[in-house]
Amino acid sequence: MSELIVRALGLVDYQPTLEAMRKLTAERDADTPDEIWLLQHPAVFTQGQAGKAEHLLAPGDIPVIQVERGGQVTYHGPGQLVGYLMLDLRRMGLGVRELVTAMERSLVDLLASYDVEAAPKPDAPGVYVNGAKIASLGLRVRRGCSFHGLALNVDMDMQPFQRINPCGYSGLQMVQLSELVAQPVSIEEVAQRLEQALRKQLGFPQA
Template identity: 30%
Template sequence: MRSRFYRLRRSLETSKKILNRRLAGEVDDLFFLLEHPHTYTLGKVADRSNLLLTHEQLTERGIKVYDIDRGGDITYHGPGQIVGYPIIDLKKWKEDTHAYLRNLEQLIINVCKKYGLKADRKEGLTGVWIEDRKIAAIGIKVSRWITMHGFAFNINTDLSLFGGIIPCGIKDKEVTSLQKETGIMYDIEDIKKDLLEEFVRIFDYRHHTEIDRSRFINSIIEFERAEHE
């Protein structure tokens, strides 16, 4: 499962390749759990004025900026944050993108509960919230009922990096992390295991054997290695 600091451009290229193979029925559902280096991403409807740093400031801080084809506005990805990319066929679950979004939110809510936090949804907004503080952003794309992109869950994230943007275009709300809320530094790999356990339950992959699940959660690096063997 380890795939720390996987560059966003490479992960997107690989995700698109896997999406096409999933559309063709050549691979099964996959669920990638990654960390990216410092990155800002702008969704299809993003307002570029929500990026507050100049080109020089971005270069100085080593932050890359990408326009991508998910929904939503601008957000940050970086070390200490788990980015989840499910590539799954909703036709085998439920042809309902709203239900899919709600289940991704529920996935994060359930994991937060395990660590003693009461997370919830906020009416009219996507993502997962603890009161008025956003702990996870969600932005997806669905092509012929195959999903791409997913969620960004702040674990030990340096929240000061959100200061270079107006996160998700929302000016009057804060961002938070598991560490900030509990005062504990977490092992990212432990949280990944919790996310997998909840994902398997919520999307009903419990009938898969342990071998199937291991293959289901392969990192992009492991997938690419297998592709070239």
């Protein structure tokens, strides 16, 4: 199995992170290690390549950035754990659908470790708890390598989700981990558990 580098980046601006992710993907070769970045972003809406303007209801003072991932509009903000997966899928022998399934299973396993029962939906990518969405997925694959990834609502201001149709679904209920557990949740702890879950599902050794 090839090497995996996991970077905990903390709170970082969206645009420079996006450009760094694109650069790594554009410049990597068959020997470049796979990387997973775990981080948070300041408040930003991102509009996927198929995104429709009507799903941006009232962005207000929050910037909107067009990106090349799949999916519609979503919100990122402090207290949401974002995971970017820069993986050589050809080297791993993985198809895009298999990667999406591995990401969904990782999130389900992570949430189960907090005694939260979650599940994916076959017709709407992401992970849901009692019909409310707790995690969003959006990927891009270029030259057999993935970038972009997932976003898990941990302990954040949920109000900006009301300014959009999340992922293009009008009235979609959003939920976060802090609302589902009795004890306070640490995003650093959640990030560590997510890393372990992703390593397991993707076949990388545990750190």
